[in-house]
Structures are given as structure tokens and as C-alpha cells.
Amino acid sequence: MTTSAEPYDEVVQRDFGGLGRTVVHEGELPRHSTYTRALHWTVAIFFFLALLSGLAVYTPWLFGWLSPLFGGGAMTRFLHPWFGVGFVIAWFFQFLNWTSVMTWTEADSKWLREIGRYVKNEHEVEAEYVGFYNGGQKLQFWEIVFGGAVLLVTGLLMWFPEISGRIAVAASYVFHDIAALIMLGGIFIHIYLSTVGQPGTLHAMTRGVVTRAWAWTHHPAWYRQITGRDPRADYEEARRRQTERARAIAAFEDDETKPKTERRPKDT
């Protein structure tokens, strides 16, 4: 099972490699180009600006305290659609950037059937077939793509009510709300898994690199693809070394604590 990760990386490196540097240290693998990272954070910033300003208008009796952040109710209402425009532009380029690598495959369907074990952390390392992105990450991506499309269309209808008419506005805001709520629920999971839920993941989006251990644990097929090595064998090897190292340390410490008379003569 292969993914289109390699051509994707090549294309991005060729077109946007000049934008910045991704420093890869020993034991690390490059994962996201500077372009991808810049897009991701642009989307993220506009997402949260739109989310916070939107919540203030969504349920003012609950989130009215957010509107002073944006200069009061009227200014919040004025800025919200512009945050949306910023989001949609970055979202569109991100869509182009990730479409190929996010395409749903047979492996993702297989992953999704096993999602229960993924949630319970039952796998030591992910299944062999999990590539650059797993099914869950792809779901998150497509949820944002389709959610963003709904937000865009309904948002425009509400922004220009004199063109769209009163019933379109009244209906639009229901769908605008539902899309935003689904994305709000999704963003909790996204942030959790990329930070404390799976340590080592955040670096992929900040410095652009991940450790080899991270790669063979979470994305074995991608590891195999870019290193040409067997993820399972490398993992077993790392585990064997760890056991050996632990044993050696234990033996050493054991030796240190013994009375001097019982010590074996040292090799010279």
C-alpha cells in the first residue's frame, strides 16, 4: 500500500522550498514544508478569529464577553465575515495543497473499521498500511473542506441579505451554525491528538520534522516509503536495544551498590 506522499513532498519542495528552511537533525525525518506549515497556521489563526467572533454573535447571552476582544458587538459583526474571507482564502490553498495526499483509500476504510482499537491505544505501533495520513486525519481534513464550503455559501447569503432574501438568511444561519459546531467539536480532537494526546506530533507543524520513532509508530507505511526501511524491524531493533541498554545499566548499578570485597576484579 503506497500513498502519494512522495510526489506531494517533491512538488511542494520544488515550488515552495525557497520560502524557508526545515532543519532536520539526526534521527528526524522532514514531514511538512514551510509552505504547508504557513498555510496550516494561517487557516488556524483565521479559524479561531472567526470562531471567537462568531460565538459572540451565536449565543450572546453565553459568549457576549468575547465581543469586547473585537471592539464591541457592532465591530465583531463587521469583522466576522472578513475573518471568514481570510479563512476561506487560506482554506482554498490548503485544499489544493493537500487534496492528493488526503484522497481516501482502501487503507483508510480499513483503518476506520479498527477505530475502536485506535481510540483505546491498543496498537503498540499503527498497522503496516497506515501512510502519510491515517483515516481519522483525512476525515478531519474533509470535514473542514466541506464545513468550510457550507460556511462560505451560507455566510455569503447572510452577508448580503438584500440579494439573498429573508428566507435564505433565516435558513442559512441554521446550516452555518451546524457546520461551525461540527468543526468546533472536531477542533478539540485535532488539538488534543496533535499535542498532549500524541506527544511529538506538534513538531511536525512547527519545525516541520518528526522523529523516526514517531514515524514508525504512527505512520509505518510513510516511514517505509521515505526511508526504504522496514518500520516493524526498526521498531523491534529499537526495542531490543532499549532492553539491552536497560539490562546493562541495571548490571552496572547492581555492581556499584555491592560491598567492595564482593566486587569482581576489573578487566585491565
Add this chain to the structure above:
Amino acid sequence: MATERTLQIQAISGHVGTVPGRGAHRDLEVCKLVDVTTCIGCKACEVACVEWNKYPFRETTFNNTYQTMPSTEWNYWNLIKFNEHQREDGTLMWLMRKDQCMHCADPGCLRACPADGAIVQYTNGIVDFNQENCIGCQYCVSGCPFNIPKFNSETKKVFKCTLCSDRVGAGLEPACIKACPTGCLHFGTKSEMKELAEARATQLREQSGFADAGVYDPSSIGGTHVIYVLHDAKHPELYGGLPADPQIPFSYTYWKWIAKPIGLFIALLGLLAVFFHYIFTGPKRPQPEPRDVT
């Protein structure tokens, strides 16, 4: 309404007989009655409205009709709608209806508005906009079944007829009522106006040959504080698009008050889910992780 009755006389010292006015109850809800059958389309009410509210006279739009402009505007709250209507017997009727805010008992604008304090409804029935609290979202425009709230794109605020709440609060009648030369406009309590309207409708039915004459006070929005006497109450649409069954969109009634908090709660469950996932299942580290001590 205990507060309004505190200054009613309960007992009088050294007074012979019963206390005058004791136990009297006055209906606090105000109402404007528009008898379209006696309107002559003079537009004095339009002028009085603009004058009282200190708006400049705006440009008119000539559209092969005597109507001043196609619809009310943010600074033109009162408009006589002119419609020519051919009856079944071939005779022509010229229908003139004074269009303005209806001051609904269940106002769609107020239901739709997300801004704290931008729309208020007084106990006397007047629905009023407070522009200083308006955020300019225009949801009120889509909530209104009568196409009344109008947006000023320069100030980003919405305006409409106030039923002269400033005049009514001082014990005066609205400016349009004062200006009407034919007496087709009346102002009083809701029950008085309803009674007057019904009497006039009966007169129209019995003496003027308008078999379908009646009062327009739509129950679908709990009644209105502006009511009409129409020659043909069965077809209010003829009078410049008066809706027979005005409705507030479903999303402003059920969705807003029930689904919104529930939806938010479900989204927040995502936050709880990941929190407890961390507590009960814990993080998944790159393998091999440091070995267990136990």
C-alpha cells in the same frame, strides 16, 4: 400590572357614596387603526412621520404610480401603497394602504435579533429599536414578515417606525394620526380600536356591499398593534402585499432557543471526551517508550 394601579383612588375621606373609578381597569396596550376604506392617499401621514422624526425628505421614485417609492426606507418609515384592483364585475378599485411597522405581539425582529438590548417591546405593545445596541447583522430584516426593518449601509444600523414611542410616552398620539385629514387613522387602546374596527367592518358588510369586509389583526403572530379595516379581508395580499398568514421563520423560533444551546453542548462534549481520554487512556507516545516500572 400592580405598579400602574398604585395611584388609583381606593378610598376618599368624608365622601358620599362609592369611590368613583374604583376597580376600573384600563387596557394598557395601545393600537393604531387604519381604515383603508376612508384613506384618500393624501400622504399627510408620510410627511408628518418624516417631519416628526427629523429626517430630510428623500428622493422619490416614479414608477407609473402615485406611490412615493417602492418600499419604506431606513429614514422613511411610513408609506402609502397604491394598488389598482379589478374586481370580478369589471369595476376598478383603488386600494391605498398605509404601510409601516405592525408592532406585532410576537415580533419576528425581536426573536431574530442577537444583540443585547437592540430591540425592546414595551408593555403597551410598541416594538422599538435601540440603534446604539444594534450590531448591524440584519437578522431582524429576515425575521420580519412585513419587510419593515431597513438597513442604513452607512451607519450599519437598522431603523423602522417607532409608533412614535416618544410621543405616546408623553400622552400624545403618533404623528401620522395627528396629520390624517379624513379620520381614517385612529389611535387608542387595543380593545377600543378592535371594537371600532369591527363596527366599521360590520357597517361595510351591511351597508356598503363589501361582503368580505373585515379586520386585519393576524393571530399567527399573536395579533398586531397596528390593525386594518379592509374591504376584502379575505385577500389582504391585494393591498400591496399584506401577508394573509404572516410567519416568523422556524429558525428564529425553535432553532434559536432550543437547538442552539443543545448544539453547543454537544460540541463541548468533544472537549470532555478528549479530556477524559487523556485521564483514562493516556497519551500514545512514539514506540518504544520507556519501560514500565511495575
